[in-house]
Amino acid sequence: MSLVVMGTVAFDAIETPFGKTDKIVGGAGTFAALSASFLYDQVKLVGVIGEDFGDDNLNIITSKGVNVEGIQIIEGGKSFFWAGKYHNDMNSRDTITTELNVLADFDPIIPESYxxxxxxxxxxxxxxxxxxxxxxxxxxPKLVVLDTMNFWMDIAMDDLKAVLKHVDVLTINDGEARQLSGEYSLVKAAATILEMGPKYLIIKKGEHGALLFGEGQIFSAPALPLAEVFDPTGAGDAFAGGFIGYLAKVKTINFTNMKNAVIYGSALASFCVEKFGTERLQTLTQDEIEARLKAFVALSKFDI
Amino acid sequence: MSLVVMGTVAFDAIETPFGKTDKIVGGAGTFAALSASFLYDQVKLVGVIGEDFGDDNLNIITSKGVNVEGIQIIEGGKSFFWAGKYHNDMNSRDTITTELNVLADFDPIIPESYxxxxxxxxxxxxxxxxxxxxxxxxxxPKLVVLDTMNFWMDIAMDDLKAVLKHVDVLTINDGEARQLSGEYSLVKAAATILEMGPKYLIIKKGEHGALLFGEGQIFSAPALPLAEVFDPTGAGDAFAGGFIGYLAKVKTINFTNMKNAVIYGSALASFCVEKFGTERLQTLTQDEIEARLKAFVALSKFDI
Known part of the structure; x- marks a missing residue:
């Protein structure tokens, strides 16, 4: 049995108030698979890269035990590339370059072993x-989690609604929940979205944490208050990877485990933003994750 | 022993997407004292009103057992009046009218019984x-809690910093914490503000809950996700009243009780916004408060 992650494997060039990178490894699939690998040992990645990606970069992914048989390497092709610059508040960013490259014709192939x-x-x-x-x-699959963004709501809403019918958990941010539902109140937005197919909805609110809706219940997860967010790139993907990685580990799907999964996802995301790109996930240890989970407990526990 | 609340007792005229009121009872002191009265029975209010306020309106406050000996009634004077209109998102509002009236010359008198x-x-x-x-x-006093707003930071920062030196707990919103500290990160903002005098800082984030800083710890309290915020007026004051009312009841000041106090304050605020002005606080029962506290526990509890 395994956890399959389909997502982009790419190059990013990032500028934040703290500094600037050349092309470094990024992509939603990369962040999510790395994050999940800390919680579950059968993570398999589906994606596409160009010949320019290189073994050293692929090793960043395989060194964590992630299976990359499902990553197609396109001969003579160039990997998807995104360059962006974050504003001082880190909550907004400008895209400087988007080169789809091999992603333009991506046809996901699922190896037999997946x-x-x-x-x-x-x-x-x-x-x-x-x-x-x-x-x-x-x-x-026992559980299908889907992550998406406002861009697809703008240009492919019908396709998005079609795939949502087959999804168990949808993860989006608060603005996207409002756009998808047409409701301003997140409670009303959640009710509308849960009629579209997903049984559970996670609304990510960045520095304000996340809300989980499902089974007629609501869970509010805190975000770890950070003195500095170094680079927000990949935080949402690391969240999704930690979330599904935890569920793959515990196997049983219920609201109690979903709540814990949100906390695990939040913990992984909180590490991701501490350094550029995947840098922090590359050095992360199980002890550090345990300590971070305790910090989440301390942050939100009260006794009434 | 008693809990003294100093604050405005006023008329408000409010417009929200849900409707519109004539002049109704409002004011920071009113909301805070009413809110505190549900948790502690020795609440005493200091403020000023004009002759226009009327016994019926004062009864809204006294009917909850709040002592109003410290409210001066200015002969021939008119009560402070604020009219405002909330935008569709309820997070921003326009002030239509501010008539200081008797508040312009307010000299707070503390009766001997206070x-x-x-x-x-x-x-x-x-x-x-x-x-x-x-x-x-x-x-x-054993504990001094101060609430303020960006307006005073704009025009009276030196005076504000002077009084902050004598304060135990400061409650402000996230934008105000950034303005007061000059720091964007709320963690850094809190560190700076806790050097200014207060031992504890509460940063209110509206629909995103609140953060409590102090004793080297951080507590993140959720906000109750509401399908509809009917009228946000007074929510911050109801929060402050519930917060200090709980502490007056339990008497011991420590981080554990402070955390509970934040939850009690959040619960009272969550009722306040359900109807116009003080309407919801007028009919609120202890059973409803108990049920709301249980909802806060269910909302934020997880077991890792």
């Missing part, structure tokens, strides 16, 4: 690619 | 009036 998929994370991509990935699995 | 003050809430007012109130108490 057909034991029990947990599936459909990372942020066109809803069409997300649907194709799902369709190419011979058995319906 | 000199048993053990807990003091200095509601939002000029820092000068807050300082005068504090100076007119013969004994230093």
């Amino acid at each position: 057909q034991d998929c029990e947990f599936l994370l459909l990372g942020n991509a066109t809803p069409q690619i997300q649907m194709t990935t799902l369709n190419r699995l011979k058995n319906k | 000199q048993d003050c053990e807990f003091l809430l200095l509601g939002n007012a000029t820092p000068q009036i807050q300082m005068t109130t504090l100076n007119r108490l013969k004994n230093k």
Whole structure:
């Protein structure tokens, strides 16, 4: 049994108030798979890269035990590249360059060895690619988590709504929840979205934490208050990876485990933003994760 | 021993997407004292009103057992009046009218019967009036909580910093914490503000809950996700009243009780916004408060 992550594997060039990088490894699939690998040992990644990606960069992913058989390497092709600059408040950013490159014709291939998929994370991509990935699995996974963004709501809402019908958990941010539902109140937005297919909805609110809706219940998870957010790139993907990685580990799907999964996702995301790109996830240890989980407990526990 | 609240007692005229009121009872002191009265039975209010306020309106306050001996009634004077209109998102509002009236010359008088003050809430007012109130108490209270707003930071920062030196707990919102400290990160902002005098800082984040800083610890309290915020007026004051009311009841000041106090304050605020003005606080019962506290526990509890 395994956890399959479909998502971009890419190069990013990032500028924040703290500094600036050349091309470094990024992509939703990368962040999510690395994050999940700390909680579950059968993580398999589906994606596409160009010949320019290089073994050293692929090693960043495989060194954590992530299976990359499902990553297609396109001969003579160039990897997806995104360059962006974060503003001083770190909550908004400008895209400087988006080069789709090999992503433009991405046709997700599921290797036979991935057909034991029990947990599936459909990372942020066109809803069409997300649907194709799902369709190419011979058995319906036990749990399907989908991440998306406002861009797909703008240009492919019908496709998005079609794939949402097959999804168990949707993760989006507060602005996206409002856009998808047409409701300003997040409680009303959640009620509307939970009619669209997902059984659970996670609304990510950045520095304000996350809300989990499902089974007629609501859970409010705090974000760790950080003195400095060094680079927010990949935080949402690390969250999704930690979330599904925890569920793959405990296997049982219920609201209690979902709540813990949100905390695990939040913990992984809180590490991700401490350094540029995947740098912090590369050095992260299990002891550090344990300590961070305790910090989340201390942060939110009260006794009434 | 008693809990003294100094704050405005006023008329408001409010427009929200849900409707519109004529002049109704409002004011920071009113909301805070009403809120505190549900948790502690020796609440005493200091403020000023005009002859236009009327017994029926004063009864809204006294009917909850709040002592109003410290409210001066100015002969021939008119009560402070604020009219405002909330935007669709309820997070921003336009002030339509501000008539200071009797508030312009407000000189807070502390009746002899208030000199048993053990807990003091200095509601939002000029820092000068807050300082005068504090100076007119013969004994230093066990706990001084101060609420303020960006307006005083704009026009009376020196006075504000002077009174902050004598305060135990400061409650402000996130934008105000950034303005007061000059720091964007709330963690850094808190560190700076805790050097200014207060031992504890509460940063209110509206629909995103509140953060409590002090004793080297941080507590993140959720806000109750509401389908509809009917009228946000007074929510911050109801929060402050519930916060200090709980501490007056339990008497012991430590981080554990402070955390509970933040939850009690959040619960009272969550009721306040359900109807216009003080309407919801007028009909609120202890059973409803108990049920709301349980909802806060369910909302934020997880077991890692």
